[in-house]
Amino acid sequence: MIVRSTRVAAIETVFHYADGATIRQSVREGDFGRRWRVGGTVTFDAPARAVPVSSIGIGFERPAWDRLLDIAVTGPPPMQAGMREALVIGAGLALLALSLIGNLLIAFAARRTPPVWNALWAGCVLAWALLWTQTLLFVAPAMAGTVSARLATLFSTSAIGCAIGFFLASAGGPISRRLRSAIAAVAVLVVLLGAIAAFCPGARLPMAASALNLTILSAAVGLTAICLWQWRRGNAQARDFLFSFTIPMLAVLWSIFADRGIAADDDGGMYLVLGACALQTVWLTGVVAVQLWAVRIERDAAQAESSLMTRLAVTDPLTGLLNRRGFVERVETLLLETSPVTLVLIDIDRFKRVNDRHGHDAGDAVLRAVAAALSWVPDARAIGRLGGEEFGLLAANLSPARAIEFANQARAAIAEEQVQAGDTFISVTASAGVSCVPAGTDFMTLYKAADRALYAAKDAGRDRAEIAPNLHAA
Template structure:
């Protein structure tokens, strides 16, 4: 490679990560393309000597003179076209063990005659729907005559109703090289098709999780390219040999047009409507749709202006790809991450798809030509976009998780008292619902302690509201120490607190209430309000089946009122109408 080219490539690789990946892909493709001319001779159909005859071909046709100076007559598509490869066009290494590879299958019948120097002739034939053992992975037909001591003097090909001589590629090479190249071609195609299959499944599943259009279009593109690559490579003949020939080639062309439509829709919808001008999007999507509307019917033409129609569709394809490129660059400049990913992923496929017809048909990856380049480029694009979609999916998943955490935090804050950090009335009633439901079902016990800070108004009046807030916070800290799986504390409002005790510990509610009262009285509140003790009065009520929280609260509130009336700093259980209230003793 020239030094200037190496320096240029070095600058590209150093520029950015996407450029490194693209440069690496180009290097791989170049490395694959360069050695394909060894031990083989590629012969383009217009360079061969030819003759035409009607169908069926008269026996005298073989003896007629071939012309080597002009194109076949326009009517060859409806008749029989004879092509002759002279000995001068056959590589010396292939004259004793030749392999003839034909890279085109739009014909009704092909008869190949190998003529040797001793006058012997060997004929191999295939027809539409019956390729027998001649087909090979990579869209090729392989003809191997038996090895003979006499060298080849000519090869004659008789095509019946050949669709286009311009699309015909013929290679003559030695048998060992043909076997090696067929194996390498099969491995490349198999790997590319497997990647396309993975990309199809992955993007289809991603469309559901992201709820976006472009992964679905991308899945359509990958699936179409998977089908196109499999049919072009003739892999489908493993399970459906009768599809060999023209119909498969026509189906392949139709799928290619459909794939272009899917690809354009995927690339245009990925950045979002705001990233590109509406008019530009409509023009590109209209051209992409026209590729299918015009290309699919044209693909099934057997005669007529096939070459002209193919040229028109090729022009439409190039225009569509250029339009996609412009829209992606536009969206990229507007900061669309999806546009960056698609532009990087589509750089190589756009170049390949737009220039496939301009790539010399005698160049190409073990004879596969631009078709294998397209399959490899599609696999590259699918891999890159799968990685990009994975990053997007991970980012969206992270954002969704953060949003859920934020929402949960907001809900929790709405259930918490801002000053003390305890549950507020809403959070308290929500958290004790299961315990009260168990009581109503006869499967549990519960008791409610309702606390009120004694003489709290006096604290605010003498020491200020800041001191009052500090007292509430210190009381809350003491109550919070009693929180457990079966004890739920809360601040219900003002200086009023609550503690619900449920489960087995509900039976010891009076003892817990007394311990809580003592702990609050013993807490060092003197740092907050000197020379004034902080005590609480506690009303206790027990939950009973068939009663709501408001009933439990009303009973506890009534008991709390009795505790206040009896002198404060005490625990008073609720007394029913049939039993007198009993106060817990106040410590000395």
């Protein structure tokens, strides 16, 4: 004999045999012994004797509600049925556990609220399933009976509240504050009624159960209407919520009002609810993961674009070197970090003639060639095009003699470059002005000193390097 309701203080059965013998078997809350089975049942097996069983008597101590009593007298269940039952329960519990862990990881990584609510939903359904199927009795046998039944009711209604919380967190943005408050109030009401139904005395349980079932039905209908309304207004999250929760919502309503499942052995429809909720949590976890992945792609694209714009803001588009702004930023940073700081200003000699004789395209090619040559100068901390044909090189910790050598290396690299313009090869020379200052000096002081040295090199005949007077004293 199989009893599917365990919300009682005690159950006792009496097997009467044809020869007048009787055998009694009993269980009490907190002590089901070996008679509980995974699947939420208590089984009483009539011992085999030479004479058949003539009748069976069963008694209950403080049953919560007669309607909850579900008793079946059957032969030994076929092995395939037991395997199928174990498979459904095991798969459902595993999927719920994976969904719980997955959503917690997503919530931690993304720092977003919807995965938290989805994790709470999965956790409540998992707790309900562990209690209803009595799987938890493997590790906590003292919870057998009324305690498990009450907690299962509480977790089942809490799961509905978490589902509504997920809706508000994921799709409730476009909804008015007043309507959001009303939806949240319904979620709280469902949880409160669930707590009342779980812990109220047996005499009041029918009224509490009716109120709870009516509230769940109203919440399901109302939430469906809101999702459809928001979907029509372009709320994609409301559409996703409707798709993901429709099947478990229908399964819950079917189990409440039909009190059975689709399969013949699914009394109460709990296997239907477990399977629907398990598949829903996995599907919804995938949807949330895809949505967050799309958000991450958009964020990475925005960051890449921002990085590109920042780089372009300090880059000379013709040569690819730092522009004046970017070069000045590098100089100012180095002036705060090290001493001495050396600035070399380089100006291409008679560059106007190149443009006049060969055209601006050839002039641009010369500028690019000069930039390429300067890029290979050793010890350069930064290289930039400061405007027109003027370039800047930045170095640190150079002596005056090494600073002059550094400038001449740059000039020699420029002189070796040849740019083809039609049948002609263009080569240019450059003049350089060098300045060196200690840390803490501002950029303009460093720049003006190098600029004066550059003009001195121009006045001295070009194609040479000059050092600012302060370096001669160093």
